[in-house]
Amino acid sequence: MTQIIKVKTGSIFEEQASYSRIVAVDNWIYVSNTAGRNPVTKDIPADVSEQTLQVFANIEAALAAIDASLQDVVCSRVFIQDPADVPTVMAIIGEKFRGVNPASTVTCPPLGSTVYKVELEVTAYRGAGNAQVQEITVAL
Numbered sequence: 001m002t003q004i005i006k007v008k009t010g011s012i013f014e015e016q017a018s019y020s021r022i023v024a025v026d027n028w029i030y031v032s033n034t035a036g037r038n039p040v041t042k043d044i045p046a047d048v049s050e051q052t053l054q055v056f057a058n059i060e061a062a063l064a065a066i067d068a069s070l071q072d073v074v075c076s077r078v079f080i081q082d083p084a085d086v087p088t089v090m091a092i093i094g095e096k097f098r099g100v101n102p103a104s105t106v107t108c109p110p111l112g113s114t115v116y117k118v119e120l121e122v123t124a125y126r127g128a129g130n131a132q133v134q135e136i137t138v139a140l
Contacts, residue, residue: 002026007065009039009058021062029068029124033079034058035116048085048117052092055120063124071100071129077121078106081114089118100129 007022008014014021023030036051037044039058045051056070063069076097080089090106097104102122111119 005066007062009062011037011039022066024066024068024126027126029063029066029072029126031059031062031122031124033077033119033121034062035111035119044115048082048088049092051117052089055118056092056096059120059122066126068124068126069129070096072124072126073097073100073102073122074125074128075103075123076105078104079111079119079121080106080108081111081117083108085117093120101135 003024003026005022005024006020007024009021011021013019019032021032021034034055035044036054036058038054039061045054060070063072076093078089078093080086086106086108093104111117
């Protein structure tokens, strides 16, 4: 029988828009687009690096709630408000995903508010971080 777990983080936006931070269907884990709002203080750092690190802290805490981690991420979608911030954000993404190497999309659309400099959505598969991985390089 399929097991579905839905994780809420207490965000007012989750209630307003009726969504979950995470929906896990068996081992597949879908993490909603996540901003850099500190869940305790409700503050959003003005600095793009701090905001990106908070995004990761939020995602890591949600994944930990269902016995998963960044090591299990197989796909990421990165949304950066200002194209000038791409190198800064991607350097942090590279640090966090070093060795994980998920499939990734990076785009620079307008976000829900100008205070959001970066948002991240990921898909994970519980246990992927412990799986045997074969890497293939092709010339494109």
